Amino acid sequence: MNNRKRQVIIASQKLFIKKGFQNTSIQDILDESHISKGTFYNYFASKNECLIAILAMGREQADVRKHELLIGQDPTDKDILAKQIAVLMQVNREQNLIPIFESIFHSGEPELKEVVMKFHLNELKWLTKRIVDVYGEASKPHCFDATILLFGMIQHMLHIWKLTREDALDPVQVVKYAICQLDAILPIQIANGDTFLGCDLAKYLQRNFNNKVVTKEYLLEQLEGFSEGLSEDNLQAGKEYTNCLLTSLQEEIPHYYIIEAIVLPFNSSFKGTIHAAEAQEIANHLWLYIRQQNV
Template sequence: MKDRKQRVLLAAQKLFIEKGFAATSVQDILNESNISKGTFYNYFSSKNECLISILAHAHDIASARRQELLIGKDPSDIDVFVKQIAVRMEVNREQHLIPLYEAIFHSEDPELSEFVKKLHIYELAWLSKRLVDIYGEIAAPYAMDGAIMTAGMMKHYIHICMNHLNKDINRHQLIYFVLRRIEAIMAHMMETNDQLIGQQFPLPADYNWSNHTLTKETLIERLSSFANSVTNDSKAVEYIEFLAEELKSEQPRLALLETILLAFGDVFTGSSKEAEAKELAFTIYTYLKELKSSLNK
């Protein structure tokens, strides 16, 4: 994301939160970000698209942080799963997104509602996939039902605590509590072969359950391209050069690379490059896992 476009998004997000989405005009955004109308429409076709870009960027950041948490970890580790679920809540708080989601709900705008619906489906698909990681392939026919119940339980507990008990809830405590219930439910569904939605859930066409085929050459090329976009950050360039050289090695040092990949991702935390950097780090880690697996066969 270009730095100037990012500044426009930050200005628009500030106004949407302070004034409300409906009360904020394109002219308000122009004034706040000190750009021309032509520049705004070069980036976005409408105020709606500007808001969608804000939410999409936050979604990308959350997804990248979730991937980063898996580096060097067992996908079936329940503690990792809890931290990954919490990431979505953390990003929503950091980015002050709750008022924006509420504005979309009350606006009844079909374009915005469709986008939020798509994000919700992505979240359910991700939860379903991770439940299979936790409980094994035998859980696949029941995972979407489990995902829907997981999301529903957390949503309603948060709603009750915030709106009726007037208190915040410890998100990790909540997630562990819900997952303990889900563990029993998943076991019972598998034991009784009981499912409601099952694998009939219509995933978005662009939702990818598996990683693309990875090659050393592709990863080195991606690192080179990324380096060209962050030339002003000497520490990041140093990490990139190390990663590229290590990947070229006949026997990459996995443990060392894992450490560098985590540090590489941390350099960009909170920046406009965060999602891209952490997704790249996880992609490299996935390649190394596949390489190690093939060597052990």
């Protein structure tokens, strides 16, 4: 994604938060972004598609953070799992996406509601795998039900807290509490062989969600284009990480552990710069590529 398109997304996000999605017109976005109508439609087929791109950027940032939290850590550590689950709530708060989700809920537009549901189901899919990491292979037949129960507890605890308290709640705190309750529930499910929605949800996800495939060739093209756009003198570290990633990927058999070790400092080196969003997108694609190679 080029930087101009990202600028349009950021401008649109500000307007959607300030005026509401329904009350923001295409002309408002053109005026805020200083672009022509033709340029807008070159990037997006509709205002809905622009909103979907905003939500996708938030999910992308959350995915990168979740991967970073696990680097060098024990995948069975429940504290790490709690921090990973809380990431999405933190990103939604930081990027002020909650009013946008509320506007989607009240919009009555099936396309937007379907996109939000897909994001939610993808999060469920990710958590089922992490449940198995933490609780072991015995939890595999029950991981979908456990995931639904865990998310349900978190959602309702946050909702009731918001209704009854004025002070802010640390998302990690409520996630840890919910995981403690799952510690008591899951062993009983395993011992009794209990499943409820798990089998149906697993089949639904398999049938309706195709994982994005990231190829080495695509990554090389993206990194080469990114490298050509780096001109600032103060980005020496970022340039070196970029070149190191290019060199590693160009090998006939890439060393995935080396690439994995470089992704975090690569992404961090561009934070606070005009290249931050693109670096984050590349980092996410690298994580996907590594995960696909390790399947």
